[in-house]
Amino acid sequence: MNKEKILLGTGIAITVIYFLNLFVLAAMYPGYSHMSNWVSDLGRMEAPHHRIFNAVIGLLGILYLLTALGFFYSIKRVTEKKVLAILIGVSIAAFAINCFLGACYPLPDPRHGAYGIGILHFFTPFLLAWAFWRLIGSRIFTILQLLSFILIVTGFLIQMRAGGLVNEMNLGLVQRLHALIIFTWLTFTCYWLIKYKPKKIRNTSEASIQ
Secondary structure, eight states: OHHHHHHHHHHHHHHHHHHHHHHHHHHTSTTOOTTTSOGGGGGSTTSTTHHHHHHHHHHHHHHHHHHHHHHHHHHHHHHOOHHHHHHHHHHHHHHHHHHHHHHHSOTTOGGGGGGGGGGGGGGHHHHHHHHHTTBTTOHHHHHHHHHHHHHHHHHHHHHTTGGGOOOTTTHHHHHHHHHHHHHHHHHHHHHHHHHOOOOOBSOTTSOOOO
């Protein structure tokens, strides 16, 4: 349990470090706009503190790997669904790879986006809802996970300019709103898993993924 709490606690630390890195370095970059600049513009070679930004992104990759382990251990123990626990751990670890490549290959290098592997992370809330839906005391958690999944996917599609809602003037703001949804979800989920005490499954006769 102590190991799980420490590992899941790194997920909460990710949120704090990410936003500190963003807002502190943005304030030290003359002309940088939260409305129209990508977050990753802080890591471009011409940015005044690009080394710090990219080093922190690399650190976040390490923290994401630790968080992925925390999710795996916690979900395997609580739900006894090993396959789902692995899938959830892998989906979070995928974003760690995204961070590592993003740090090593700043924009405009096409490898910065890690070939889209980080998108797997967006499916984590859905997998969590699947893993917990039959556990007593987790109904609200399950509903919130499904809502988070919808918001995260919808936000990503909007950010990719689906529907024509995003342009050069507001793309930075939309990206930050999407990040806020993701990191709010991550912080809440890690905290909930730390506090959750497993109870009986509602219907143990139903088949479950092992």
